[in-house]
Amino acid sequence: NAGVMQNPRHLVRRRGQEARLRCSPMKGHSHVYWYRQLPEEGLKFMVYLQKENIIDESGMPKERFSAEFPKEGPSILRIQQVVRGDSAAYFCASSPRSGAHSNQPQHFGDGTRLSIL
Amino acid sequence: GESVGLHLPTLSVQEGDNSIINCAYSNSASDYFIWYKQESGKGPQFIIDIRSNMDKRQGQRVTVLLNKTVKHLSLQIAATQPGDSAVYFCAETTRLGTSYDKVIFGPGTSLSVIP
Numbered sequence: 001n002a003g004v005m006q007n008p009r010h011l012v013r014r015r016g017q018e019a020r021l022r023c024s025p026m027k028g029h030s031h032v033y034w035y036r037q038l039p040e041e042g043l044k045f046m047v048y049l050q051k052e053n054i055i056d057e058s059g060m061p062k063e064r065f066s067a068e069f070p071k072e073g074p075s076i077l078r079i080q081q082v083v084r085g086d087s088a089a090y091f092c093a094s095s096p097r098s099g100a101h102s103n104q105p106q107h108f109g110d111g112t113r114l115s116i117l
Numbered sequence: 118g119e120s121v122g123l124h125l126p127t128l129s130v131q132e133g134d135n136s137i138i139n140c141a142y143s144n145s146a147s148d149y150f151i152w153y154k155q156e157s158g159k160g161p162q163f164i165i166d167i168r169s170n171m172d173k174r175q176g177q178r179v180t181v182l183l184n185k186t187v188k189h190l191s192l193q194i195a196a197t198q199p200g201d202s203a204v205y206f207c208a209e210t211t212r213l214g215t216s217y218d219k220v221i222f223g224p225g226t227s228l229s230v231i232p
Contacts, residue, residue, distance in 0.1 A: 004160070043222040048217070048219075105166055
């Protein structure tokens with residue numbers, strides 16, 4: 001029973017390039033969440049998606065960042081024209097459902113460590 | 118605004134002793150709480166959860182206590198082992214409308230176990 005799979009585990013980009021981070025949720029999970037974590041800090045919520053829909057993107061910067069979760073395939077977090085400040089660990093989590101009374105914990109992948117040169 | 122905070126950012130415990138990690142939450146409407154453990158280089162791992170209609174829940178070597186009166190959550194680890202060394206996050210779930218439970222994570226406590 002595979003868990004949440006993220007790839008790549010490590011990604012190095014030069015300033016101005018694009019970064020694409022992929023997340024395959026656990027089998028049977030249709031809800032995906034992206035978080036950002038700086039060293040020695042907590043998890044900062046970025047975006048919550050269901051299949052083909054963005055439900056909450058309140059934590060995602062308005063520019064350069066985008067996320068999708070297509071009907072087929074993994075969820076993608078895309079960062080365009082990366083800058084040094086984008087260096088961080090990006091975690092994806094999934095759950096089977098979300099909503100009132102769901103009481104379902106999110107299950108996390110091991111993250112993608114993005115380094116900007 | 119909404120926030121979840123931890124009283125102690127770091128905690129050192131002797132191997133074999135019990136550990137207590139505390140968490141304060143500010144949203145009285147939160148009704149589901151989760152503790153996660155994050156080891157170096159890995160993602161957060163679910164440890165234990167508790168619903169707001171309970172004040173205590175036990176797992177294997179771990180106990181979570183919820184005090185809704187003072188909006189306080191704690192994680193107790195019995196007979197702490199070196200493998201327990203990690204960062205521990207509490208998380209609260211707040212219902213937004215009828216279709217979305219938002220999870221808010223605290224800043225984390227780093228637990229170091231002294232052999």
